[in-house]
Amino acid sequence: MALSIFDLFKIGVGPSSSHTVGPMVAANRFLGELKDRGLLSQVEGLRAHLFGSLAMTGLGHATDTAVIMGLHGETPGEVDARQIPGLLSEVERTGTLQLAGEVPVSFLKADHLLFHHGESLPKHPNGLRFEALDSAGIIFYSNVYYSVGGGFVLSCEEADATGRDLTASPVTVPYPFHDTHSLLQQAEDHGLTIAELVLANEKAFRSEEDTQLGLARLWRTMDECIRLGCEATGTLPGGLNIPRRANQLYRELCQQPERGLRDQLTVMDWINLYAMAVNEQNAAGARVVTAPTNGAAGVIPAVLAYYDRFVPNSSSHGINTFLATAAAIGMLYKRNASISAAEVGCQGEIGVACSMAAGALCAVLGGSNRQIENAAEIGMEHNLGLTCDPIAGLVQVPCIERNTMGAVKAVNAARLALRGTGDHHVSLDAVIKTMHQTGLDMQAKYKETATGGLAVNTVAC
Numbered sequence: 001m002a003l004s005i006f007d008l009f010k011i012g013v014g015p016s017s018s019h020t021v022g023p024m025v026a027a028n029r030f031l032g033e034l035k036d037r038g039l040l041s042q043v044e045g046l047r048a049h050l051f052g053s054l055a056m057t058g059l060g061h062a063t064d065t066a067v068i069m070g071l072h073g074e075t076p077g078e079v080d081a082r083q084i085p086g087l088l089s090e091v092e093r094t095g096t097l098q099l100a101g102e103v104p105v106s107f108l109k110a111d112h113l114l115f116h117h118g119e120s121l122p123k124h125p126n127g128l129r130f131e132a133l134d135s136a137g138i139i140f141y142s143n144v145y146y147s148v149g150g151g152f153v154l155s156c157e158e159a160d161a162t163g164r165d166l167t168a169s170p171v172t173v174p175y176p177f178h179d180t181h182s183l184l185q186q187a188e189d190h191g192l193t194i195a196e197l198v199l200a201n202e203k204a205f206r207s208e209e210d211t212q213l214g215l216a217r218l219w220r221t222m223d224e225c226i227r228l229g230c231e232a233t234g235t236l237p238g239g240l241n242i243p244r245r246a247n248q249l250y251r252e253l254c255q256q257p258e259r260g261l262r263d264q265l266t267v268m269d270w271i272n273l274y275a276m277a278v279n280e281q282n283a284a285g286a287r288v289v290t291a292p293t294n295g296a297a298g299v300i301p302a303v304l305a306y307y308d309r310f311v312p313n314s315s316s317h318g319i320n321t322f323l324a325t326a327a328a329i330g331m332l333y334k335r336n337a338s339i340s341a342a343e344v345g346c347q348g349e350i351g352v353a354c355s356m357a358a359g360a361l362c363a364v365l366g367g368s369n370r371q372i373e374n375a376a377e378i379g380m381e382h383n384l385g386l387t388c389d390p391i392a393g394l395v396q397v398p399c400i401e402r403n404t405m406g407a408v409k410a411v412n413a414a415r416l417a418l419r420g421t422g423d424h425h426v427s428l429d430a431v432i433k434t435m436h437q438t439g440l441d442m443q444a445k446y447k448e449t450a451t452g453g454l455a456v457n458t459v460a461c
Contacts, residue, residue: 002171002172002173002176002201002204003327003331003334003335004171004202004205004327005198005202005211005214005215005323005324005327006205006214006218007152007331007334008150008290008291008292008326008327008330008331008334009218009289009290009291009292009323009327010076010077010150010151010289010290011076011077011217011218011221011287011288011289011290012024012076012077012151012287012288012289012290012294013076013079013081013285013286013287013288014062014281014282014283014284014285014286014287014288014294014297014395015061015062015282015283015284015285015294015295015394015395016061016062016063016293016294016295016395017149017150017151017290017292017293017294017295017297018053018061018126018147018148018149018150018151018293018294018340018341018342018448019053019054019057019058019061019062019063019066019126019147020061020062020063020065020066020076020285020294021066021076021147021151021290021294022066022126022147022148022149022151022152022153023050023054023063023066023067023070023128023147024066024067024069024070024074024075024076024079025070025075025076025147025151025153026070026128026130026145026147026153027048027066027067027069027070027071027130028070028073028075029143029145029153029155030071030130030132030143030145031070031071031073031099031100033141033143034132034141035100037141039132039140039141040099040100040102040103041103042132042134042140043099043103043105043132043133043134044105044106044133044134044135045105045106045112045132045133045134045137046071046097046099046105046107046112046130046131046132046133047111047112047113047114047130047131047133048067048071048112048113048114048128048129048130048131049114049116049128049129049130049131050063050067050113050114050115050116050127050128051116051119051120051121051127051128051129052119052120052121052124052125052126052127052342053125053126053342053447053448053449054126054127054128054147055115055116055117055118055119056117056118056393056448056449056450056451057390057393057448057449057450058115058393059115059393060238060390060392060393060394060395060450061393061394061395062285064109064113065084065088065285067113067128068087068088068091068097068107068109068113069084069087071097071099071100072087072091072097072098072099072100072101073098073099073100073101073102074087076151081285081286081287084285091107092109095107095108121144121146123146123154123156123159123160124146124147124148124154124159124340124342124343125340125342125343125444125447125448126146126147126148126149126340126342126343127144127145127146127147128144128145128146128147129142129143129144129145130142130143130145143155143156144156146159147340148338148340148343149292149293149334149338149339149340149341149342149343149348149349150290150292150293150334150339150340151290151293152334171204171205172204173200173201173204174200174201174203174204175187175190175192175197175200175201176201177197178335178336179332179335179336179429179432180332180373180427180428180429180432181427181429183197183328183332184369184370184373187369188369193321193325193363193369194324194325194328194359194363194369194372195320195321195322195324195325195328195363196324197328198324198325198327198328199211199320199324202324212320215319215320215323215324216316218289218323219304219319219323221287221288221289222278222289222291222300222301222304222305223301223305223308224287225277225278225281225286225287225288225289225297225301226274226277226278226301226302226305227277228277228281228286229246229276229277229278229279229280229281230246230247230250230273230277231247232244232246232247232280232281232284233247236280236283236284236394236396237283237284237285238283238392238394238396239392239394240391240392240394240396240397242283242396242397242400244280245276245280246273246276246277246280249269249272249273249276250273250277253266253269253270253273267306267310268408270305270306270309270310271302271303271305271306271404271407271408271411272302272404272407272408274298274301274302274305274306274407275298275299275301275302275403275404275406275407276298276400276401276403276404277298278297278298278301278302278403279297279298279395279399279400279403280400282294282295282297282298282395283394283395283396283399283400289301291326291353291356292330292333292334292339292349292352292353292356293339293340293341293349293352293353294395295341295346295349295350295388295395295399296346296349296350296352296353296403296406297353297403298400298403298404298406298407299350299353299354299356299357299403299406299407299410300326300353300356300357300360302357302403302404302407303357303358303360303361303407303410303411304319304322304323304357304360306361306407306411307319307322307361307364311364311365314364318364321360321363321364322360322361322363322364323360325359325360325363325364325372326356326357326359326360327356328359329355329356329359329360329376329428330352330356332428332429332432333348333352333355333356333432333435336429336432336433336436337432337433337435337436337439338436338439339352341388341447341448342388342447342448342449343439343447344435344436344438344439344440344442344447345385345386345387345388345438345439345442345446345447345448346383346386346387346388346402347380347383347384347385347386347435347438347439348435348439349388350383350386350402350403350405350406351379351380351383351384351386351406351435352380353403353406353410354379354380354383354406354407354409354410354413355376355377355379355380355383355410355413355428356376356379357379357406357407357410358375358376358378358379358409358410358411358413358414358417359372359373359375359376359379359414360372361375361410361411361414362374362375362376362413362414362417362418365414365418366418367414367417367418367422368422369422370421370422370423371417371418371420371421371422372417373422373424373427373428374416374417374420374422374424375413375414375416375417375418376413376428377424377426377427377428377430377431378413378416378417379409379410379413380428380431380432380435381426381431382409382413383406383409384431384434384435384438385438385442387442387446387447387452387453388446388447388448389445389446389450389452389453389454389455389456390448390450390454390455391450391454391455391458392450392455393450393455397454397458398454
């Protein structure tokens with residue numbers, strides 16, 4: 001069972017991969033199951049039930065919007081975020097939802113989209129159930145899904161198949177690995193860098209040309225998100241009235257370029273800007289790259305933009321190396337721990353993104369495979385225990401600034417590793433295991449429920 005680069009990096013919309021992208025994917029899957037069984041035309045009514053973290057912070061994370069859009073037939077990678085408000089208004093005005101864009105069913109949010117606060121399904125904190133109803137209001141088809149982080153979705157049947165990594169593809173790759181030790185051993189045995197190994201494995205999924213085009217599209221989307229975030233002004237939606245800050249910071253940096261000559265840490269301001277721009281876009285529900293989640297979507301683009309703009313001799317080849325290396329590290333976390341804040345706290349999002357970015361930057365700066373592992377380990381080791389306690393359930397405070405912290409920490413981790421020999425006391429495998437154990441020990445109120453931490457100690461309005 002193998003993961004692809006494009007499993008870790010997906011193009012979607014904000015503000016959350018687990019609460020927005022995942023539920024939209026789940027709704028798409030439910031529609032697909034109805035179509036495959038020839039049942040879609042028989043649907044007269046429909047109910048969606050949200051449980052656990054999806055219920056507790058679903059409104060702040062736009063889960064209701066994602067479910068409605070998914071049932072309408074929209075997909076995360078293709079939906080035009082600008083059209084969403086109009087579609088939602090039409091559903092509210094008419095009390096009708098066009099299921100898959102073709103079958104009209106009665107739909108009132110209060111009656112058909114139900115938030116089960118304080119209730120969880122057994123397999124994961126992010127659970128949802130869809131029910132198709134006939135003309136008598138009787139359920140004739142239903143299924144349960146789990147949004148397990150990063151836009152990955154498992155059906156109830158898949159989640160029950162314990163011991164199998166059903167988020168991975170059955171494709172057989174030439175250089176399989178399941179942990180850091182096997183990854184480094186495969187690379188050493190075949191004389192490959194981590195990026196070369198991952199890119200060789202990608203050939204089992206698609207042609208080399210398609211992989212290159214896909215990587216270029218990922219970076220183009222990240223870069224565009226930075227640009228749009230730097231241009232945007234106003235206040236973020238959701239009720240906290242958080243002003244956008246990236247535009248002001250961008251204008252200050254452009255108006256005073258000589259500051260960079262006096263203050264060598266000005267580059268840090270640019271990294272902060274890139275991360276802030278992306279996550280303000282994410283908070284506004286715009287198009288972002290899940291990297292590996294939406295809540296942490298600014299870390300990797302910010303560090304990659306730092307490489308692209310500030311590192312001498314940066315290149316498109318280096319960008320591909322960066323993304324492939326980051327993906328390899330992300331695969332290790334996805335397989336052996338979690339990238340879901342609802343399961344392990346924000347260490348599974350910002351922590352993982354920081355680890356991925358640190359290893360990737362180390363790679364493009366000339367680090368060896370062992371130094372890359374060291375950088376990734378440092379990136380996570382100093383994010384252990386990071387909680388997820390968003391104020392008002394919105395992916396804004398502390399999430400936006402937290403991305404800037406993760407990006408700067410990743411740069412520092414890469415530089416620390418490059419100053420070393422690659423030998424280090426704590427392995428990446430050990431820190432991944434520790435992160436997972438820490439997340440399991442963490443109280444639920446610190447895992448994307450908005451019932452602890454900053455969410456209860458800060459006035460939300």
